[in-house]
Amino acid sequence: MRVLLMAYGSRGDVEPLVGVAVRLRALGVDVRMCTPPDFAELFEAVGLPLVPIGEPVRAFVKAAVTGKTAVPAEGLPQRAAAMTATAYEAVAEAAQGCDVVLATGLLPAVAGARSAAEQLGIPYVFVAYFPAYLPSPHHPPFERPGRPFPPEVTDNRELWDLDTETMNVLFGTGLNAHRETVGLPPVDDFRTYVLTDRPWLATDPTLSPWLEPAELDVVQTGAWFRPDDRPLPADVEAFLEAGEPPVYVGFGSIPLRDADDVARAAVEAVRAQGRRVLLSRGWADLALKDEQDDCLTVGEVNHHALFRRVAAVVHHGGAGTTTTAARAGAPQVVVPQLADQPYWAGRVAALGIGAAHDGPHPSFESLSAALRTALAPETAARATAVAAGVRGDGAAVGARLLIDAARA
Numbered sequence: 001m002r003v004l005l006m007a008y009g010s011r012g013d014v015e016p017l018v019g020v021a022v023r024l025r026a027l028g029v030d031v032r033m034c035t036p037p038d039f040a041e042l043f044e045a046v047g048l049p050l051v052p053i054g055e056p057v058r059a060f061v062k063a064a065v066t067g068k069t070a071v072p073a074e075g076l077p078q079r080a081a082a083m084t085a086t087a088y089e090a091v092a093e094a095a096q097g098c099d100v101v102l103a104t105g106l107l108p109a110v111a112g113a114r115s116a117a118e119q120l121g122i123p124y125v126f127v128a129y130f131p132a133y134l135p136s137p138h139h140p141p142f143e144r145p146g147r148p149f150p151p152e153v154t155d156n157r158e159l160w161d162l163d164t165e166t167m168n169v170l171f172g173t174g175l176n177a178h179r180e181t182v183g184l185p186p187v188d189d190f191r192t193y194v195l196t197d198r199p200w201l202a203t204d205p206t207l208s209p210w211l212e213p214a215e216l217d218v219v220q221t222g223a224w225f226r227p228d229d230r231p232l233p234a235d236v237e238a239f240l241e242a243g244e245p246p247v248y249v250g251f252g253s254i255p256l257r258d259a260d261d262v263a264r265a266a267v268e269a270v271r272a273q274g275r276r277v278l279l280s281r282g283w284a285d286l287a288l289k290d291e292q293d294d295c296l297t298v299g300e301v302n303h304h305a306l307f308r309r310v311a312a313v314v315h316h317g318g319a320g321t322t323t324t325a326a327r328a329g330a331p332q333v334v335v336p337q338l339a340d341q342p343y344w345a346g347r348v349a350a351l352g353i354g355a356a357h358d359g360p361h362p363s364f365e366s367l368s369a370a371l372r373t374a375l376a377p378e379t380a381a382r383a384t385a386v387a388a389g390v391r392g393d394g395a396a397v398g399a400r401l402l403i404d405a406a407r408a
């Protein structure tokens with residue numbers, strides 16, 4: 001059996017697929033990856049073959065976060081159409097001989113992946129890493145660039161209907177134009193075509209429950225993690241052993257428009273709480289500006305091992321980072337930047353396992369207030385209690401379901 005796993009997006013879109021790939025490979029399945037080329041080293045480290053999609057995605061993510069996008073709102077349909085075509089070409093090549101395609105990430109690219117699977121006659125599965133991607137009366141959709149919702153419309157069902165129209169305009173026209181070039185019929189509803197009527201939701205039910213009733217027959221698997229037994233780097237281990245648990249600060253694969261200011265504010269706010277700092281470079285290239293020994297800058301590390309040994313985690317609110325910190329019982333401060341990150345910030349606050357920062361631009365004062373909440377004894381106790389209910393078998397569940405989908 002051969003499986004193709006496709007994701008077009010940041011590290012948060014790609015990393016969960018590695019967990020499923022490792023599980024599939026242990027079950028004797030041949031796995032191929034199809035993602036932007038940014039993640040070639042990640043796949044090389046675990047021995048997974050990669051068919052890259054287009055150009056590196058880091059610049060695209062940076063433009064989205066900083067607001068310096070090269071494409072104005074009126075140019076989005078053309079950009080989406082190009083993304084669909086590029087993803088189709090990569091998946092059509094990578095999926096040769098495969099028995100099932102699983103896809104996630106930016107929806108125009110996922111649409112190209114589904115068209116390729118359809119053209120090859122291969123079963124297709126869509127997976128989301130947060131509920132707000134999926135239509136439900138319990139939450140609203142995202143607003144699309146240049147297409148704000150009318151302020152008088154507040155009912156979630158009406159907003160999802162408007163979102164259907166918006167996606168058909170922004171993404172559906174380009175999809176159908178491309179499908180015509182490869183001999184496929186047009187689709188009437190872009191979102192339904194991409195999501196299907198039975199999408200998967202790879203989130204932990206404790207942190208992110210799927211609420212019924214809903215329009216879709218959603219399959220919730222639990223969050224996807226890869227087994228990670230990498231030791232911490234020697235300098236990180238020495239730093240941890242040299243004093244009280246530090247506060248970790250990192251924004252993963254999210255660039256920041258004001259990275260130097262954020263790093264300075266974060267370090268000063270943590271120090272003001274009497275704590276040491278572990279500062280993760282990430283795609284924001286966060287860096288220290290002084291030589292004090294209470295702060296250490298780190299690169300790629302095993303978060304599963306590290307987060308069990310820190311006093312709190314300050315981060316951007318990606319699904320993987322949020323769930324990893326929750327599973328480790330580490331209190332959190334979430335500084336959301338875009339997409340699903342405000343959702344995860346809200347869940348952290350609602351569960352009492354940390355603080356949701358108000359907006360994407362932290363200051364010394366705002367981070368200090370959030371850290372006081374996260375470092376309070378009652379927050380630590382609550383984080384420990386919630387950690388006991390966070391599942392660790394999601395990737396194994398996803399792997400078994402994918403094998404079943406290939407055999408159906």
